[in-house]
Amino acid sequence: MTQGRSIRLFLVDGTPNGLLTAEIMNWTGHVLTGPRSKLSELVQRPECGRTGIYFLVGTDPDGDLRPLVYIGESDDVATRLKQHNRPEGKGGKDFWEKVCLVTSKDLNLTKAHVKYLESLLIQKASAVGRCKLANGTAHDYVGLPESDRADMAFFIEQVRTVLPVLGMDFLRSTTKISSSPGLERQLHTELETSQGGGSVSPRLKMEVKRQNIVAFAQEVDGEFIVLEGSLARGEWIDLKHNYRHLYKQLCDEKVLLDDGNGFKKFTRDYAFTSPSPAAAIVAGRAANGRVDWKVETTGQTYADWQDQQVSAAAAHAGQAEQ
Known part of the structure; x- marks a missing residue:
């Protein structure tokens, strides 16, 4: 029988539709999520000045029933989110309604780490097929030592555990059942x-x-x-x-x-x-x-x-x- 896991959720402004943080015991990752309407408060959070990966999630304007998702990385997420908030014609993205940011509590995520994470997450989201990706083709990024790649594999599994709890299923694998x-x-x-x-x-x-x-x-x-x-x-x-x-x-x-x-x-x-x-x-x-x-x-x-x-x-x- 599998063991239970504890995920700590914190309502930053005390409301269920505002900013929310999530952490898993014994994991250095830190998750911050909120609606686009709260972007002005979100970018003032200290997490947004760190190196991390982020997900922009919204409804596909072309009518796909799956969510439309953009996966990105930055060493200054606040600046990147401000860019994404511009109108479509000025380099922004119009579709997204919610943002989720994943950083590290011990500040040990480097630019090389998050570029590797971004590449793997785009591949996994594409393979799972639960969302439509707004990204182009993912570039393979292998510029990490073997030990760091192992650490990032563990990091991704924690991300895939906590995101469905926050209502984002696009990285959740589907069990394969043989027809036999x-x-x-x-x-x-x-x-x-x-x-x-x-x-x-x-x-x-x-x-x-x-x-x-x-x-x-x-x-x-x-x-x-x-x-x-x-x-x-x-x-x-x-x-x-x-x-x-x-x-x-x-x-x-x-x-x-x-x-x-x-x-x-x-x-x-x-x-x-x-x-x-x-x-x-x-x-x-x-x-x-x-x-x-x-x-x-x-x-x-x-x-x-x-x-x-x-x-x-x-x-x-x-x-x-x-």
Whole structure:
């Protein structure tokens, strides 16, 4: 069973929508984040005069459903953020609504360190695919000794741990699940052993029988993952539903490709926020994922399976209190 971790959050001005700092025990990193509307207060903070990396996060003006993110580095972040705050035509960036700055409490991050971190973070964000990057192609930066590269690898893992807590998921990896049922059962066992159980669902199945569509999924660490090779309707038929934009995006990104038989096929595992958008993409229309997804071995709906898990957990907690 994995150990818990403590992250210390501090509301700088006492409000949940203002400036926020975050720290992890035994990590030298320091995170400062806030909305663009608080930029004048943020740049006055001592952290902004240090060497560090930063993330500008906002909504994509071209309509991509993922956040638009710019990853940068500077040895004087305040100056760089002031530049980014200028109008688009004067060298600034208009899209961002939130900024997150990561520096070091012991001031040991150098310009070489943050250039290396920037390069790796751009690569990781691109590989994960949870955001659209406003950066150009990342330049490989290898000008660090081996020991420093190891330290920066640890630093990045802490950044990837704390950012989702602050509502920024774009560096969070997606669990890869093989399409082999045997390997899925193995993954299920390994995750239950390493994470204390309850972190992964049994294999789920959804059928749209009139169209002979079959898809498979598992819920892992709070994400609903439709498995590679699953089928989806060949076109979106519910023109009034907003998930049509997600369907189009998945086609544009080649997550869904024509299979040659009138269907779309998932070319890789894809993580959804919940069962219903996953079911809608498979069906090509609005769908209730809590009912349409069923445990493959028993036919039990996802909703009934989840309710069973909650009831069992509550009963176990009640017995433990006695």
